[in-house]
Amino acid sequence: MKTLDLVLPDTRYPIHIGQGLLDRGELIAAHLPQNKAVIVSNTTVAPLYLARLKAALGAQGIRTLDIVLPDGEDFKTWETLNRIFDVLLEQGCERKTTLIALGGGVIGDMTGFAAACYQRGVPFIQIPTTLLAQVDSSVGGKTAINHPHGKNMIGAFYQPRAVIADMDLLDTLPDRELSAGLAEVIKYGLLGDAAFFAYLEAQMPALLARDKTVLAYTVEHCCRMKAEIVGQDEKEAGIRALLNLGHTFGHAIEAGLGFGIWLHGEAVAAGMLLAAEASRLSGDLSEQDVQRIHALLQAAKLPTLAPNLGLARWKSLMAHDKKSENGSTRFVLMGAIGHSKLATLSDNMLNEILTGRFIQ
Numbered sequence: 139m140k141t142l143d144l145v146l147p148d149t150r151y152p153i154h155i156g157q158g159l160l161d162r163g164e165l166i167a168a169h170l171p172q173n174k175a176v177i178v179s180n181t182t183v184a185p186l187y188l189a190r191l192k193a194a195l196g197a198q199g200i201r202t203l204d205i206v207l208p209d210g211e212d213f214k215t216w217e218t219l220n221r222i223f224d225v226l227l228e229q230g231c232e233r234k235t236t237l238i239a240l241g242g243g244v245i246g247d248m249t250g251f252a253a254a255c256y257q258r259g260v261p262f263i264q265i266p267t268t269l270l271a272q273v274d275s276s277v278g279g280k281t282a283i284n285h286p287h288g289k290n291m292i293g294a295f296y297q298p299r300a301v302i303a304d305m306d307l308l309d310t311l312p313d314r315e316l317s318a319g320l321a322e323v324i325k326y327g328l329l330g331d332a333a334f335f336a337y338l339e340a341q342m343p344a345l346l347a348r349d350k351t352v353l354a355y356t357v358e359h360c361c362r363m364k365a366e367i368v369g370q371d372e373k374e375a376g377i378r379a380l381l382n383l384g385h386t387f388g389h390a391i392e393a394g395l396g397f398g399i400w401l402h403g404e405a406v407a408a409g410m411l412l413a414a415e416a417s418r419l420s421g422d423l424s425e426q427d428v429q430r431i432h433a434l435l436q437a438a439k440l441p442t443l444a445p446n447l448g449l450a451r452w453k454s455l456m457a458h459d460k461k462s463e464n465g466s467t468r469f470v471l472m473g474a475i476g477h478s479k480l481a482t483l484s485d486n487m488l489n490e491i492l493t494g495r496f497i498q
C-alpha cells in the first residue's frame with residue numbers, strides 16, 4: 139500500500155492506494171470519532187462490496203448503518219440527498235457519526251455534500267470504486283448534486299478525512315467505465331507530465347487488462363498530481379482550473395447530446411483532442427504531438443471525434459459552462475504534451491476547430 143498526504147492550509151488527509159484495502163477496517167477506524175458509521179452506496183456497488191466493508195468495520199468494533207441509493211447520475215438530486223438526511227435523522231445520527239461513500243463519483247459527490255450539510259458538517263470518508271473516482275472525484279473536496287438547470291450546481295468544498303482506493307474493486311467495473319476513467323488519467327499526462335504520458339503510451343494494454351501494479355502506480359501518480367494542485371489552489375482561484383483540460387468542449391458534448399448519452403470521460407476525451415487542435419492552430423503544439431494524443435486516446439478505446447452539434451449550439455453551450463467568466467470562455471491549451479495554460483480563443487479559431495477534422 140502507498141499513502142499520499144493531501145495538505146491544505148487547515149487540514150490534511152491520507153490517500154491510501156493498493157490492493158486488499160476494503161478488508162482493512164483499521165484504515166477507516168483510525169479516523170472515526172465514535173464507533174458508529176453510515177455507509178452510503180448504490181444498488182450496483184452494494185451487492186458487490188457492502189458486506190465485506192461492514193465485516194471489516196465490524197471486526198474493529200464499529201457499528202454500521204447503510205443507505206443504498208438507486209444507481210445513476212439521474213439520481214444525483216435534491217430528492218436523493220434528502221433520503222440520506224431522512225435516514226440520518228430517523229436513526230439519531232449525531233455530529234460524530236461518519237459518512238462513508240462506497241461507490242463512484244456520483245455516490246462520492248452526493249455523500250460528501252450530505253456530510254457537509256448534515257448538522258453543519260460531519261466527518262466523511264471516500265472509498266472510490268471507479269477509476270474515475272479514484273483518480274479524480276474522491277480527491278480534492280468538491281462535492282455536489284445536480285439541479286435541473288445544471289450539473290453540480292448545488293454543492294460545497296468539503297474535504298474527506300481519508301480516501302481509500304483499492305485496485306481490486308476495479309475488477310468488476312464495466313469496460314466502458316474503465317476507459318472513461320482513463321480519459322482523466324491521460325489528462326494528467328497532458329496537462330503536466332510528459333514522462334507520465336509516455337508511461338501511459340507504453341502501459342495502455344496493461345491498464346486495459348487491469349494489471350493491478352500498473353493501475354496502482356497510475357492512480358498514485360494521478361492522485362499525487364491532483365493533491366499537489368489542490369494543495370496550492372483548493373477553491374480554484376488559479377491553477378486548479380488546469381484540471382479542466384478538455385472539459386469546456388466535453389461539457390458542451392455532454393449537455394448537447396443530453397447527459398448520459400456519452401460518459402463524462404468519453405466527452406472529455408473528444409474535448410481534449412479539440413483542445414489539442416486549438417493548441418496546434420495557435421502555433422504551440424506540433425502535428426506530431428496531436429497525433430500522439432489521438433493514438434493514445436484510441437488505444438484507451440475512447441472516442442476521438444466529437445459529435446457535430448452545429449456552431450451556434452456549441453458556442454451557446456460553452457458560454458454556459460460554470461467556468462466561464464464575464465462572458466468569455468477560458469480554455470485550457472497545451473504548449474506541448476505535459477505543459478498547459480489558460481487562454482481564450484478567437485471566434486475564427488473556434489469556427490475552424492468546431493468544423494474541423496475532429497468533428498464527426
Ligand code: NAD
Nearest residue numbers: 182209242243244245267268270271274275280307310311
Ligand atoms: P458513477 O458513480 O455513475 O459510476 C459509474 C457506474 O459504475 C455506475 O453505474 C456505478 O454504479 C458503477 N460502478 C461503480 N463502481 C463499480 C465497480 N467497482 N464495479 C462495478 N460497477 C461499478 O460514475 P463516475 O464516473 O465514477 O463518476 C461520475 C460523477 O463524478 C459525476 O457525477 C461527476 O460530476 C462527478 N465528478 C466529480 C468530481 C469532483 O471533483 N468531485 C470530479 C469528476 C467527476
Ligand code: MG
Nearest residue numbers: 274322402406
Ligand atoms: Mg472530469
